[in-house]
Amino acid sequence: MEFDLGLALGLVLTALGAAAGAVLLSGVLRSRADRRDGAIFLDPQGETVFLFDGETLLDATPGARALLALSPARGGAWLRLLAYLGPRFPGVEARITELAGHGRLTLASSDENEPLLLQAELRGGVTRITIEAPSGTQRPRLDHLSQRALAEELDQLRNTVANAPLMMWRENASGDVVWANAAYLKEAADRLPPGEDLSWPLPRLFERAAAAQGASGQRQTLDRAEVTRWFDLVGFPEGEGRLLFALPADSAVQAEASLRDFMQTLAKTFAHLPTGLAIFDQHRKLALFNPALLDLTALPPDMLALKPTLFSFLDALRERQMIPEQKDYPSWRRKMLALEKAASSGLYEETWSLPGGQTYRVIGRPHPNGALALMFEDISTEMSRTRRYRADLELGQAVIDAMDEAIAVFSQAGQLVMTNTAYAALWGHDPVETVEAGGIGQLCTHWSERTAPSPIWAEAERFVTSLGERPPWNAEARLTDGRLIACHFSSLTGGATLALFRATRPDEAPARDVSPALRSA
Template sequence: MAERSRTAAWCRHRLLETVAGSAALIPTGVMSTGAKAEPMLVNAAELVTLLGPHQILTMAFTSGVTLFAILSAAQLLRVARRASRDRAAARSQIATLRAETDRIRTLLQLDRQITVVWSGGEPEIGGDIGVVGATQPFRVLAFGIWLDVERARDLEAAVERLRERGEAFAMALATRDGRHIEADGRAIGGHAVLRLREATGARGEAAELADRLRRAERDAAILRTLVESLPVPMWVRDATGRLSWANAAYAHAVDAKTTEESIDRGTELLDRGDRITAAQARDAHGRFEKRVAAIVAGERRQLDVVEITDANGICAGIALDATEAEQVRVGLQQTIAAHRRILDSLATGVAIFDANKRLVFYNAAYQRLFEFDPAFLDDKPSDPDVLDRLRAERKLPEQADFRKWRDGFLGAYRAIEPQEHSWHLPGGQMLRVVTNPNPDGGLTYLFDDITERIDLESRINQLSGLHRETLDNLAEAVAVFGSDGRLKLHNPSFVRLWRLSPDALASQPHVEVVGTWCQAMCANDAWSVLHATVTAIGGRHEPVARRIERADGSVLDASAAKLPDGSTLVTFRDVTDSVSVERVLTEKNEALEEADGLKTRFIHHVSYELRSPLTNIIGFAQLLGDPAIGPLNAKQRDYVGHITGSSAALLAIIDDILDLATIDAGAMTIEPFEIDLRETMRAASDGVQDRLAEAGLKLVLDVAPGIGTFIADAKRVRQVLFNLLSNAVSFSPQGGIITLAARAEAGAVVFRVTDQGPGIPAELKDKVFERFESYSPGGTQHRGAGLGLSIVRSLVALHGGEVAIETQPGRGTTVVVRFPMTHVMAAE
């Protein structure tokens, strides 16, 4: 009992604590105060005292249940309110999404487009399939139907990468019917989406330009590949004229390993002159086209070169090998010209008419035969017109019905085989006329005047006796062998020359037998050639000549020629005396040439051997005159000066001799380049200043205003002018004036060196140019080696120029030198 009492007390205590902790005041009722009712409040302790423990427990349990119900209802109310708010928000969001969907659908419907979505199964195709010209949705994905093969392959590859790896793409396409489509592929939310949209307006223009660019790039790539593979040199120059591109054939043509090497080195295929001409033509007309010669891969070829320039100054060129065509053209022209010359040289009249019966060719014999006016023939008359004119001039056979005869004669145009006619003209002339049909439908006429032949045939018997007597009295040995090789005719000289028996020759022996008899007297085998000529099948019309040396020392000139009847005429002429004289003259000429060569070699060798010690003498003399070596007295300096001057003069003579020897040997060449006229004249005059001062002479340089430069060997030009000035100094009187003038005249640069000396007699004007000839006018003591003017003439001749002398005794001398003006540049 006690335990239960303790337990109950403890429970009451905990309950009171609980109740007391949850609410300090508990409403227990309402008190009425008359006007209004007020609640009555008691605290927990008072409540326990008033009610007791059991009532308190009962009331607490009831209150807990009620509180739980109230709290649950409140929670349910809050959940319901939240659910209501969520439903309202969802309805608002759905309405917003629907509005956005409607807006997007409206925007999508503004453009004609197709949308293809791959979600793992069959693709979903929507939109206007007419954009790509398809009639069924599945034909949209058959790209090869509405695209060309290349673009269809590109689109298929892009779609495959989109579906497999999610790679986005965008490309512009052109359909087979010319429409432009924008293809756009994207990966969206795990789906592969392809959109095909028709490009219109600015997008259409951009797509069209993109398609043009693609095709242009493709065509450019194809053309570049083609150009690179062509075996024809092609190149491009920039606006400055420098090579900027070339193909492999160009590199091969200029012997470059690669095209880059040819461009870097700027190796040119054309010569400088051709490039200048091409640049001038491009500047004037924008195009250059010409056949030029050039070195291609080490060989000289003929090239048809074409260069064109665009508005930006970029030049493109191509060179086609026309060597074979040029050779064929030249050969054809030569053949045609040779045929014309042959036909013109024929005694047979030739006239060729074309298929329209118009005259296209005639030779001189045809014109002379009928005495045609050349203007009439050059007007290409018809064949009937020609026959009508011949009939009017009575140069056709007389015919009762000319029209019928003419129509039958012109039937040769329809014939297959040649036809031959004989015309007996009213004047007694007889013609042989051959009509030969041409493959092109024309006709070729051959007219032979056989009047003389008929007359000759009537007189041949009378002349045969005369011919026989003539042959018998000829000094030359004559033998005629028939076509069967047997001796048909011979004269007494043949019998005497070969010491043959007339009886043996009367039996008409074969040429082989006659050759055996005659070969026994010959020192060389010459009869074999004559035998081959006589027995040749078909006959050889070209004469054959041989020289026969016999054992007795005599020499014969033999010749064999085919005769029209197939016989062979063999003649022998004794030329023993002529050959002896010829041999003597040949031996003498060879001896003279050998002596001249020996003289030239001797002069060259001696001059070379003198040059070395003379150079030492000049060097030591200059060394003695150097004050640094030691002082010299006046006489010693005078001697050294004489040594130096004499050595220099001797060295100049030796140099001249060496130059002449080099020229005679054909080893001297000129090195032309651009030289300045004034500077060249000044350099030549500097070499004679000491001599001018010593003789008290004045030198005047007269150069035409505006004269500039020309192409020549500067060293040789100075040498020419120096020799002329030295020659003028030698012949000028004390205090005289020497003039060196230069002018440009008629495509040449002309130098004139004028002195006031005694002049040269007319009979000696040409002689002064000969070697080792020296002229001393008026008994003066002037003597020279006689090489100066000879060297001048040789050096000027190497330049293609000429030298002349204008002089009169007592009025001075002017030497005129003309150099061809290969290329002149005006002075700035």
């Protein structure tokens, strides 16, 4: 019985010792946990905490390191963190530099939809920065696979933007560049003085006019190494700031400059042309005209400067009697419509006899891209000269037709160029109707067939086809009806040859010489 009491007492003492040890161990562990409460790796709440010594990252929670990985900037941890905080906490860099005087600060983000709190404090020269959601807000938690998919998609989007060959950047409401892609950063870094690095906010490359005025597009230049490059700025509103793109526009600027120079050259050339020129675009609106058009049409310059349509232009010409007068207006409109269709296919060319006595040649020609060109040329002098020349020819023909002698004129090449009525009656030969009988060889054959055999026709052929000065000569031939023909051949100006024939009746004495009129001819 005594043995059992001792055993029980030992068991009780053992249990008490174990309980005391457990209590003591629990207290030790709690005290250690309290002492390590400041260690960020053991943060049970999953907060985003950074420890910086100046701009050098000493340590960070896993969430904080993930945030740095999501930062749009490239470079050190401090620059990445500022790139993330800058758009959300305006002026954060300047406020953190004031920690030496205040020791601690708290900032609220400017995003009302997803608010954040930033706490920063300076402990023993080490800056501790904490980012968390305000109390009362719930932040969604993602599973591992979803987080991984989002990270992969983010990497793809980031690589796409980083490798884009055009410059992209974001500006906040104050106009500061708070984000930029690799092309922008490279351009900004290349323009820095030697030994200087990029700082935050990023330097501005373009004027802020496009962002400040809300313009959807604006063309600006960048100069470097005596080379000017052009860019078209395209901006889109993004909250209180803007997202902007710089599209290279060198080719467009060069093409526009070349087109402008070409148009100036054309304008200078057209300005000295005596032909009136009116070019209508594919919508049949006047796009270009020269001063000669004003002189020929008497249209006011202000009316042409308003770029009238083709039919308005033709209506104005009709009002000033600068087109042929038509019996009725509807038929004239139909004719003008036919003019437009014919000119579009390159088939229109017409002579306009105007009521004022002028004569215009109007030509319509198609131009590229559906444009149409009308050319007006004053040919009044030319037509007057042509009419006068034709009248002189008709008068000369009437004169030689009135002569009794048969006349034939040959060119230097031996082609028949002129005859009179007496020639056709004598030889029974009309050169107008018999075209093939226009050469001296064919005519000598025709003459020999209607006369007795004689060597004069071979001599006449040699005389007509000879070059240089040739003395005139006379000969006789007898027609098959018995009449005697007095023939006279002499050279004219320019190598031409005149042949005169005078027939006598069989009972009439032959003339040994031609009349003075023939000799003078």
